[in-house]
Amino acid sequence: MVKNFYCERDFVQRSLIFDMDGTLFQTDTILEISLGDTFNHLSSLNQWDKETPIEIYREIMGVPLPKVWETLLPDHSKEIRELANSYFIKILVENIRNGKGALYPHVEEVFNYLKQINCPLYIASNGLTEYLMAIVKFYNLDNWIVETFSIEQIQSLDKADLVKAIIKKYNIQKGAVVGDRLSDINAAKENGLVAIGCNFDFARDEELSQADIVIDDLIELKLIVHQL
Known part of the structure; x- marks a missing residue:
């Protein structure tokens, strides 16, 4: 149009x-698996006990990552958000280099x-x-x-x-x-x-x-x- x-x-x-x-x-080709891995990691640290909020992320897709984690982890500390961000980027990069995107x-x-x-x-x-x-x-x-x-x-x-x-x-x-x-x-x-x-x-x-x-x-x- x-x-x-x-x-x-x-x-x-x-x-x-x-x-x-x-x-x-x-991004959708690696988004769900990477986000899932990140929240599984948070669960292993006793920082998350729910399902991965994939639908919420889809709604805000495209905003800078600091705002992503403020939205997905509103009740968590800045340190936990930064940890999640670092782990998420690591997994995304691994998936890209492995040809999953x-x-x-x-x-x-x-x-x-x-x-x-x-x-x-x-x-x-x-x-x-x-x-x-x-x-x-x-x-x-x-x-x-x-x-x-x-x-x-x-x-x-x-x-x-x-x-x-x-x-x-x-x-x-x-x-x-x-x-x-x-x-x-x-x-x-x-x-x-x-x-x-x-x-x-x-x-x-x-x-x-x-x-x-x-x-x-x-x-x-x-x-x-x-x-x-």
Whole structure:
């Protein structure tokens, strides 16, 4: 679905800034097992005696991890939350390196095309650096991605600030943010870029309604990029 808006064509180079989880990487493929392992670990420490709150995590997917643990462990200490966070990242990275995850369909095809038309690509994610680099290295995304940025690199937890830092570093004047959640859409709009919403696993209709463009498959970017 493409809304009726159009940016006048010119010769300014287009850039695309991608979210990672739920946009490029099918986090759902390793989410449940990794979260389950984490809460089993907490149980072994007598810090948890319920089922893994997977559905709650699905609802907040995409927010920075400190906020995740505040939500999942509201009655636990900061130390326990940090322990859970460290263990979760460790398990996620192990699962990625063991090939248990997956990219969304057509990532490589789309990236090859965008590289051919000289469209610089970046990643801006609320994920931690270690986790992001595990994905980038396992799937060789650095063959196409100029640089991967983590929320850890800025003082705030606002994705708009992260996108702003990318724009400033690379002097981006035109392009889009591609992501599945409201934080991606807001990051685009607050920085004068087009907001492309991905109607994938964790997306919500009420959030996608605020995007300039909504796609159901990354392959659609091969046409949309020429409208930016």
